[in-house]
Amino acid sequence: MRALDIKLFRDLWHVRGQVIAIACVLGAGIATYVMSAATLDSLLTTQASLYRQYRFPEFFVGLKRAPASVRDRVAALPGVQVVEDRVIAPANIELPSYAMPVSGSIISLPEHAGALNLLHVHAGRLPEPGRDNEAVVSDGFAKAHKLIPDFPLNITINGKKKVFRIVGVVSTPEVIYQLAPGSIVPDFKSYCILWMQREPLEAAYNMTGAFNELVGTLTPGTQVEDVAAAIDAILRPYGGQGVFGRETQISHRYLSEEFKQLGVMATVFPVIFLSVAAFLLNVVVGRLMATQRGQIAILKAFGYSTASVVWHFLKFTAVIAALGLALGIAGGHWLGSGMAQLYKDVYRFPYLEFSLRPGVLLVSALVSIVAAGVGTVVSVMRSAAESPAVAMQPAPPGTYNISLMERLGARWFAQPTRMILRNIERRPMKSLMSIGGVAMSTGILVLGGFWGDAVDYMVFAQLRRAQLEDISVTFVGPVSNRALYSLASLPGVSYVEPTRSVAARLRFEQNSYRTAITGIEPEGRLRRLLNDKLQPVEVPPEGILLTDHLGKMLGVKPGDTLTVELLEGSRAVRQVPVAALVSEYIGVAGYMHRDSLNRVLREGDSLSGAFLQADMSYAPEIYRRLKAMPAVAGTGARAQALESFYETIAKQMLTFAFFNVILASTIAIGVVYNTVRIALSERSRELASLRVLGYTRGEVAYILLGELAVLVFLAIPAGLLFGRWLAGVMAQMSQTELFRVPVVVDPSTYALAALVVAVSTVVSAAAVGRKVSHLDLVEVLKARE
Amino acid sequence: MAGGTSTLESVVAEAVFSARGVTKVYDMGEVQVHALRGVDLELFAGEMMVLLGPSGSGKSTILNILGGLDRASGGTVLYRGLDITKARDKELTQYRRRHVGFVFQFYNLIPSLTALENVAAVTEIADNPMKPAEALEMVGLGDRMHHFPSQLSGGQQQRVAIARAIAKRPSVLLCDEPTGALDSETGVIVLEAIDRVNKELRAATAVITHNADIAGMADRVVHMSNGHVTTVEQNEKRRSPKDLHW
Structure with missing residues (x-):
């Protein structure tokens, strides 16, 4: 080994503390990027692979009832590849261990070879042909209730109760997310999906020789829009509710919105982290090189050219960059596969295809090399520009002035x-x-913590300001307002508020969106519409109110006229003016005055659900009575919705944010330590002179650390502002149909970010x-x- | 300091330092470097002593030990009867703070402080200091008090360093090659400053040099070689630095 290379390694060993700290800063930046990219890629790859393997359909259409022969007419349409008809029946399920009523859907099993929506069996087996009393249950439900096959279950279909044996737990891409009708958050506890042989289901639901849902795939190059009109024309006489594609399928929509959300986080976090790490690496390496002034002079005095001196020190930083890169890739790979596994559980994928693109590694390497290289070259060139004789002399005393504060x-x-000033x-x-370096690391800490605050605020706004009911009830169909009396007479119920919900397609110019319109009471106490300041918005007697994000998607503003296409009941198409936009963070929906919606529906004073205010100590009795009401399709509880939200949507965001907080802390500590060490x-x-x-x-430490304290003291507020700004950018970028992230940073998040920086300062000090x-x-x- | 009531006390007070059999071994991995091999040395109050010797003779090592910057491997060093070889680190700091003035070869001024403030940096932590301006007047820098080190010549910087060393009224002034980085003319000015503070403050002064011409300004000249004191000469008359040339 050449002497210069030996020097290189000794020098590196001599400053190993800093080498490690710098490598950690870079490593954390790289790890964020690798982790995010690997997680997202793995999820998308797995999703695509699952869709292929389990033959997820490309279009879906619900209808009232059609004879089996209609299927062949659809199958014969050009562009349609495979069509499968099936029967879906609503059901009520009795789970003795669970107080609340459980509603569900029963789907007929795919029968022929090459069928769509294949089931993945997690446990047990599929129902055998001819066994009329066997069924399988979705794994989300099984997991939520810790059910293991096989066990009996009382299921009521079409008013008739029957005992089924649950012989297996299954999943399929169609129900990665399962949402009860009308619900905005996935619900695995009180909503259940089951599959059984078609024949007994047809018999139980009066569907013999008929079907009520059609799913299918298309020939390559065909879009859903290309065939929608033809399919709808065939199915309209049978109560067809309109063809929709994957993007409207509830599970796919939730999943892709979540991936979109994750994608934003997986882009914005790494971009910020990597930029911060690269900037810091540049600064830190530059300063480290500046301390090598004498050495540079000696090398030049020996006759080394400036280029070879620069090369020598480039190798020095290359080692640090390589170390950071290795740490980052290894750490990112480890965290990424860990996080992908976590998501695998969240989404209950049967398997996970881990994917880490070579391009990700290439970008990581490039960022490290450039960031480390620029700082080194600039700084070494500056020192090398001095003549060796001058540079070997003690540096002349720096030029100082009386500080501003003293002059003031x-x-x-x-x-x-x-001296400090x-x-x-x-x-x-x-x-x-x-100050910038410390401020940036403070900022990314705020950004990491901001997600928790945003989620809490969303929950606060939605479930403590807008939805105030204790229990919500959904009926099997529209019922008359007499139902309110029976609800009001339930024990512990102090107030009942009716609601009417109907599926609809909203159109404005070239935009359209399929959602639900909910008719609510103008003076509602339990369901309120709010503006962005969380102040209640009045529900006018006419017109429709849209959540602001839906308004944006459709491109409408108050005063515009929407085409509303009802997808059930009268199936009327009406022009309805947009009365106002309301602020909701979760989901997208339309709202109308209930009377006005009923007029459009040409129904009298009907309702499809109700909100109850109740003394929840009576809950078991209330649920018991509700279960006994045949008109009740499902019930929900606010507490349940809260829990469900945190367990599903919030979990995936907060998991991601948590990993980032850890990486942000690493960066903060690395930066502070380097600042003071240099x-x-x-x-x-x-x-040392002062010590002599x-x-x-x-007293000596005061001079050194006092300066650090002043810098950190200035950096923290700047960093908190920077973090707040980053949160705004991130929130703006991550608006999806699923939810809009409010820019809310809790004081405790600021405090925590400041604390982490302060503690790392104290530890470094x-x-x-x-x-x-x-x-x-x-x-x-x-x-x- | 001038005379005690009993003979014994006056002898002890006279010898500010009394070093006996001082050894210093540097453990450099596989080799041991014997920097001092049993040095006996006194430094008396108000005395001007010059330590002469080639590089590696051990003169810096003994000065560092006297100044409480380094510890002897063996022997005793009594400062006014107190054995500083046994002092703890905290006590050594206090010892340097109260009693010792240092002048370095490369001045080591604090670049962010003016001449006056550099002196004040020491007077602020001393028990009975003179006024910083007074110390600067003594070294002839009354008109440069508000200059930063970057605005002073090498000789001026070294005189600020002397003012900084004496402002605490030290009982010992230790100077390691104070003129080593200066030309002869400037060196004389610096030595004059040292000579003056030695006489006016009666601080026991030790000056390290490898320049034999400087020995003329001393009361006693201690020659060192290879870790030993070889000879000690008593000058009959101290010469003024003005008369020194090299």
């Missing part, structure tokens, strides 16, 4: 404090860089303070460098 009259400072002012760029090596001679003159360790004790006092009496 603050002249009572003792000398150590003056003048040192900060003397090299404002360096001070600014230090300051020590830059000033060790000055500080009789300053105690504490303690580590460096120990080094102050070991300053070489004899060395200062000798020649410099």
Whole structure:
């Protein structure tokens, strides 16, 4: 090994603390990127693979009832590849271990070879042909209730109760997410999906020889829009509710919205983290190189060219960059596969295809090399530009001035404090860089914590300001307002509010969106519409109110007229003016005055559900009575919705944010440690002189750490503002149909970010303070460098 | 300091330092470097002592030990009867703070402080200091008090360093090659400053040099070689630095 390379490794060993800290900063940046990319890629790859393997349909259409022969007419349409008809029946399920009523859907099993929506069996087996009393249950439900096959279950179909044996637990891409009709958050506890042989289901649901849903795939190159009109024309006489594609299929929509959300986080976090890490690497390496001034001079005096000196120090930083890169890729791979596994559980994928694209590694390597290289070259060139004779001399005393604060009259400072102030002012760029570095790491800490606050605020707005009912009830269909009396007479129920919900397609110019319109009471106490300040919005007697995101998607503003196509009941098509936009963070929906909606539906005073205010100590009795009401299709509880929200949507966001908080902390600690460690090596001679003159360790440490304290003190507020700004950018970018992230940062998040930075400052200060004790006092009496 | 009531006390007070059999071994991995091999040395109050010797003779090592910057491997060093070889680190800091003034070869001024403030940096932590301006007047820098080190010549910087060393009214002034980085003319000005504070403050002064011409300004000249004190000469008359040339 050449002498210079030996020097390289010894030098690296000598500053190993800093080498590790810098590598950690870079590594954390790279890890964020690798982790995000790997997680997202793995999820998307797995999703695509599952869709292929389990033959997820490309179009879906529900209808009232059609004879089996109609299927062949659809199958014969050009562009249609495979069509499958099936029967879906609503059901009520009795689960003795669970107080609340459980509603569900029963789907007929795919029968022929090459069928769609294949089932993945997690446990047990599929029902055998001819066994009329066997069924399988969705794994989400099984998991939520910890059910293991096989066990009996009382299921009521079409008013007739029957005992089924649950022989298996299955999943399929169609129900990765399962949502009860009318619900905005997935519900695995009180909503269940079952599959059984078609024949007994047909018999139980009066569908013999008929079907009520059609799903299918298309020939390559065909879009759903190309065939929709033809299919709808065939099915309209049979109560067809309109063809829709995957993007409207509820599970796919939730999943893709979540992936979109994750995609934004997986882009924005790494971009910010990597930029911060690259910036810091640049600064830190630059300063580290500046401390090598004497060495650079000696090498040049030996006759090394500037280029070879630069090359030598580039190797120095290359080692650090390589270490950071290795840490980042290994850490990112580890965190990424761990997180993908976590998501696999969240989405209950039967397997996970881990994917890490070579391009991701390439970008990581490139960022590391550039960030480390630029700082090194600039700094080494500056030193190498000096003539060796000058550079080997002790550096002349730096040019200082009386500090601004002193000039403004603050002249009572003792000398150590003056040193601190003048040192900060003397090299404002360096001070600014230090402040910038610490501020950035504070900012990304805020960004990491912001997600928790946003989720809490969403829940607060939705479930504590807008939806105030204790229990919600959904009826099997529209019922008359007499139903309200029977609900009001339930024990513990103090107030009942009717609601009417109907599926509809909203059109404005070329935009259309399929959603539900909910008719609510104008003076509603339990369901309120709010503006962005969480103030209630009045429901006018006419017109429709849209959630602001839906308004944006359709491109409408108050005063515009929407075409509303009802998808059930009268199936009327009406022009309805948009009365106002309301603010809702979760889901998208339309609202109308219930009377006005009923007029459009040409129904009298009907309702499809109700909200109850109740003394929840009566809940078991209320649920028991509700279960006994044949008109009741399902019930929900606010507490349940809250729990469900945190378990599903919030979990995936918060998991991601949590990993990022850890990485942000790593960066913060690395930056602070380097800042103070480099300051020590830059000033060790000055500080050792003071020790010789009789300053105690504490007094000397004050000069060094006091400067750090001032910088950190300035950096923290700047960082909190930066974090708030980042949160705004991120929230803006991650608006989806599923939810809009409000820009809300709780004081505790600011406090935590500040605390992490403060604690890492104290820990770094303690580590460096120990080094102050070991300053070489004899060395200062000798020649410099 | 001038005379005690009993003979014994006056002898002890006279010898500010009394080093006996001082050894210093540096453990450099596989080799041991014997920097001091049993040095006996006194430094008396108000005395000007010059330590002469080639590089590696051990003169810096003994100065560092006297100044409380380094510890002897063996022997005793009594400072006014107190054995500083046994002092703890904290006590050594206090010892340097109260009693010792240092002048370095490369000045080691704090670049962010003016001349006056550099001196004040020491007077602020001393028990009975002179006024910083007064110390600067003594070294002839009354008109440069508000200049930063970057605005001073090498000789001026070294005189600030001397003012900084003496402002605490030290009982010992230790100077390691104070003129090593200076030309002869500037060196004389610096030595004059040292000579003056030695006489006016009666601080026991030790000056390390490898320049034999400087020995003329001393009361006593201690020659060192290879870790030993070889000879000690008593000058009959101290010469003024003005008369020194090299």
